[in-house]
Amino acid sequence: MPSIVVLIAVGVLYFGSILWARQLETEVQNLEVQKTEILAFSRADDVEKLKSFARKARALNQIVADHNISSKLFDPFENSIHSSVIITSFSLDVASGKLDVQGITQSFETLGEQFVIWRNLTPYADSVVLSGFNRSSEGQVNFSATLNVEEEFLR
Numbered sequence: 001m002p003s004i005v006v007l008i009a010v011g012v013l014y015f016g017s018i019l020w021a022r023q024l025e026t027e028v029q030n031l032e033v034q035k036t037e038i039l040a041f042s043r044a045d046d047v048e049k050l051k052s053f054a055r056k057a058r059a060l061n062q063i064v065a066d067h068n069i070s071s072k073l074f075d076p077f078e079n080s081i082h083s084s085v086i087i088t089s090f091s092l093d094v095a096s097g098k099l100d101v102q103g104i105t106q107s108f109e110t111l112g113e114q115f116v117i118w119r120n121l122t123p124y125a126d127s128v129v130l131s132g133f134n135r136s137s138e139g140q141v142n143f144s145a146t147l148n149v150e151e152e153f154l155r
Contacts, residue, residue: 073099073124073153080122082114094154097126099147104140108133111141118145124153 073092077099081087087103105111111133118128126148133143 072155073149076122076124076153080117082110082117084110085114092149097149097151097154099125099149101145101147102143103145104136104142106140108135108141111143115145118147124150126150 077090082105084107085103085105087101090099090101092099103114105114111130115128115130118125124147128148129146131144131146133141136142
């Protein structure tokens, strides 16, 4: 008699596990469908964001391409930079004709040579003022300069 009870209990557990496994398979399939729908929506949203970014980038590129820059100044300025000087930033104020330059060089001697180039050998600079310089902890010389640019180079 106890063996029949055990057999019935095992049979109930067996059929219960089969039903439970089918229910779990159905639940997994439903979750996979939901996941696919969410991914499709997410990808569509990402694609729209990417398209919007691309449109903005193209519009900005066109604005930059259409912008007239004082090109008479940039080639002579680039050619007047000493080979041992690195310009880290520069800012041109067209209204005042001031070109603010920051840079790094290897020595005070090279900085002096750069100053002489700007002051005596460039057609675009009326005057040059070294507004600051110091030796960095790496041994390089950081400097700031302001150049007054001839009006003809600003058109």
